[in-house]
Amino acid sequence: MELILQIFGTLWYLLPLIILAGLFKSPWFKGLLGEFLINVMSQYRLPKETYHLFKNVTLPSEDTDNNSGTTQIDHIIVSRYGVFVVETKNMKGWIFGQANQKQWTQTIYKNKSRFQNPLHQNYKHVKTLENCLEIPLEAIHSIVVFVGDARFKTPMPDNVLYGGGYIGYIKSKQTALLTEEQVADITHTIETERLQPNRHTHRIHVKNINEAKKRLYADNNCPQCGGGMIKRTAKTGVNAGNQFWGCPSYPACKGTRNII
Secondary structure (H helix, E strand, O other): OHHHHHHHHHHOOHHHHHHHHHHHHOHHHHHHHHHHHHHHHHHHHOOOOOOEEEEEEEEEEEOOOOOEEEEEEEEEEEEOOEEEEEEEEEOOEEEEOOOOOOEEEEEEOOEEEEEEOHHHHHHHHHHHHHHHHOOOHHHEEEEEEEEOOEEEOOOOOOOEEEOOHHHHHHHHOOOOOOOHHHHHHHHHHHHHHOEOOOHHHHHHHHHHHHHHHHHHOOOOEOOOOOOEOEEEEOOOOOOOOOEEEEOOOOOOOOOEEOOO
């Protein structure tokens, strides 16, 4: 015990560095950094008199079953050329995906993982704004921006971009779709309808996400903990390559079900 205390007393200064290293690698920090980069590029490369930027916007919404919830949008940029809805992804590795696929693939060396098609994810944001702002869907532009060390390994739609490429995409839209009066009404509506960006709003949003997941997986719960299950692919053993339902809490919970 005394030896441990001596070591700690000598190397105590390393503890904050270890904590910071873990923080920088966390998904929360990566997401925060990605949003910060988009904020900076939007503010300095898009004229403020033409483009109005809103960041971290949480709006009330309803799902397909008319259940109340919330939608959190990374960035909304309002102009006469339309309302641009920006979804940010801070990822690394190779990215494979097509516009109509439900899930895309991220590959880092030999490790593969799947994530929700961000275009589908952003579609809910677009529909929420369409209902909230009462403007035609044609006046809303969906954009997905990847920041970080990601590289596209399949052809991507024009509205899926890397880094600052989204600025050029926005500026390429030169057909006026909204009047100045409509732009003023839209910016006012967003300001008045959005929930305050604070911890309370974040907790409500997380709660709504968890409840939506429970409804989605209500008929396919984990046999051990009761939580909603997700599709996984066996990597080793006689079932390598086969898919199965696995508990999202793995390894804390190891409940599984066969896919029928």
